[in-house]
Amino acid sequence: MEQICIRLVKLDMLSIIRASNRFPSAIRCCGQRLFLRRASLCASDLTRTNSSVTAAASFCLRSRSRLNTCITAFRPAAERVPRIIQPTREFHTSGRLRALPAPLIWMLLKPLQKLTAIILGRSIRKWWIALPPNKKQLFREWTWRRRWHLVGAGTGLLFFVSICLLTHLDESPVTGRTRLLLFSRENFMELARVTGEAYMEEFKDSLIAPSDPRHQVVEQVVRVLAERNQDVAEISSVPWTVHVVDGPTINAFVLPDGNVFIFTGMLEAVADIHQLVFILGHEMAHALIGHAAEQASLSHVVELLSLILLTAIWAICPRDSFAVLGHWIQSKLVQFLFDRPFSRKLEAEADQVGLKLAAKACADVRAGPVFWQQMEIYDQLRGEPTIPEWLSTHPSHQNRVRQLDRLVPEALELRASCDCPALPKADPRVVFHQAVKLLLDNAKKQEQIAQEEKNEKERAGVMLPFPQSPPVLTQGSQPQRGGVLATSTLLSK
Structure with missing residues (x-):
């Protein structure tokens, strides 16, 4: 059997399957992870069932590129032609990496865009200031000669931007309003x-x-x-x-x-x-x-x-x-x-x-x-x-x-x-307005009561007698009412 396997390696795969008429043919994938440095071909033994005798041949081709091609020949007794040939590859892949959503990327790029615009504008200003007067004049003349080219370029850019915006118009759900939607x-x-x-x-x-x-x-x-x-x-x-x-x-x-x-x-x-x-x-x-x-x-x-x-x-x-x-x-x-x-x-x-x-x-x-x-x-x-x-x-x-x-x-x-x-027949808006009005009226009444109490306290404070101190006479001053007794005493002295 080993000699047969070695000879079959040198033959074409299709001729191998056609030559093996004594083996039933079908194709299956071997789920083995065997990576050999030389090509090999192996054949399985005959298998028997209780109803009929069937034969299977399994061919597994392994190369240095870690490509596993596994073929199993199976064929019913009445049919001697191979049906399916399906080589498969085994790839070892890592887990999927989640990419950042497009809106999040644009939000993260906003500061970088502003910084780029600032640097560009400042560089243009520095370049223009450092430019000699004759070159400034030449640049102005060059710009004037090509003014229509510049206008055409600006118009083309504006047209391109308009087309991009028009192709991203969308209809809003429920309301049916037309809107701009750049992100899906x-x-x-x-x-x-x-x-x-x-x-x-x-x-x-x-x-x-x-x-x-x-x-x-x-x-x-x-x-x-x-x-x-x-x-x-x-x-x-x-x-x-x-x-x-x-x-x-x-x-x-x-x-x-x-x-x-x-x-x-x-x-x-x-x-x-x-x-x-x-x-x-x-x-x-x-x-x-x-x-x-x-x-x-x-x-x-x-x-x-x-x-x-x-x-x-x-x-x-x-x-x-x-x-x-x-x-x-x-x-x-x-x-x-x-x-x-x-x-x-x-x-x-x-x-x-x-x-x-x-x-x-x-x-x-x-x-x-x-x-x-x-x-x-x-x-x-x-x-x-x-x-x-x-x-x-x-x-x-x-x-x-x-x-x-x-x-x-x-x-x-x-x-x-x-x-x-x-x-219910009672409108919540009317009920709310009535409740707010009632609260405001009560607040005004409380404020009026508090103001009246304050005024009464102030009036009561004005009517109370204040304590008076006896008059003090100084030299050259005239005696006042209530000080007659004091004046007569002084004169008698």
């Missing part, structure tokens, strides 16, 4: 997973157990919102997970991958379950619409365009101090003209969509405006300064209340179409 949903899902792991590490010592009643209430609200809005693909395709953080912060947020984070301070700030449904619907609206991806896309475009302006500032300003001032002004203009107005727009849209989600979950949508009225009073009681809306990333409480009041009738119609139970 998959990229932001990966970023959400990384962010969620970071938040879990940060809040690991303050997370409330799932058996806590507060956690169960939030989990039930999220489940109802997800079940009643199954027609929205972005909600039905995401597994929603609740995390309740024990902290006084009045905040809640939802990541695009369905991780819901809410602080106990928010649970204490809401007045009832309907306000909680509205707040969680608002945060889930941010996630399902993809506001984070949309805001990052616009921020990326504005950042790239501002780099050109930043380079020009550092190239034109005669001193570094002026360039630093221009850089600061440019960053504030971008912040107040683009970033914050767009953030307020997304917040208003989340209020609109969140109200619809709450309506389909059979919540009392009239409680939405009441929550922001409560937050306004709460800020006033804490003495927080009222800043103008154009300085904030969120709409003012008053504007939010007015917008929600306009959307409530439509939300009530949507709620009625979802076979929800009837709402």
Whole structure:
């Protein structure tokens, strides 16, 4: 048998299989990890079954390149032609490395981009200052002669940028608004997973157990919102997970991958379950619409365009101090003209969509405006300064209340179409206004009572006699009334 194996090595593989008619033929892969430095060929013995006699031949070719090709010949008795030949390779690979999400890479590159623009602009300024006057004149003439070429190049670049932006337009879920989206949903899902792991590490010592009643209430609200809005693909395709953080912060947020984070301070700030449904619907609206991806896309475009302006500032300003001032002004203009107005727009849209989600979950949508009225009073009681809306990333409480009041009738119609139970006749907004008015009247009455008591005490203090000391006469002074007896005594002396 060994001699046969040695001779078969020299033959072609196909001729080997055809020549071995006395062996049944089939192909299988040997799962052995034998790496020899010389090629070898081995054949197995004949095997028998209780019904018929079959033969098998196994050929395993091993070379120095660690390529294992293992062939086992098998063939039924009635058929003497080989069927399958499938060589396989064994590769030893390491574990997969997780690449950073594209949005995270762009965020990390922002400081480097600004630094590059500053260095480039400053280098251009230094080069121009060091240039002799005759070369400056030659450069101006060269630029003027090629002005149309430069205009054409700028126009082509602008056209290319416009095409890139137009090809990345997308339709917003639920609202159908056209928006710019440079990053895909998959990229932001990966970023959400990384962010969620970071938040879990940060809040690991303050997370409330799932058996806590507060956690169960939030989990039930999220489940109802997800079940009643199954027609929205972005909600039905995401597994929603609740995390309740024990902290006084009045905040809640939802990541695009369905991780819901809410602080106990928010649970204490809401007045009832309907306000909680509205707040969680608002945060889930941010996630399902993809506001984070949309805001990052616009921020990326504005950042790239501002780099050109930043380079020009550092190239034109005669001193570094002026360039630093221009850089600061440019960053504030971008912040107040683009970033914050767009953030307020997304917040208003989340209020609109969140109200619809709450309506389909059979919540009392009239409680939405009441929550922001409560937050306004709460800020006033804490003495927080009222800043103008154009300085904030969120709409003012008053504007939010007015917008929600306009959307409530439509939300009530949507709620009625979802076979929800009837709402009580008492409008929570009216009840809240009456309660606030009653509190203000009581506060005014208490203030008036306190002022009257203070005035009475002051009047009583004026009517009380003050203790008087006997008059003291000095030389040259005239005696006063009440001092007649003293005067006569002095004269008699």
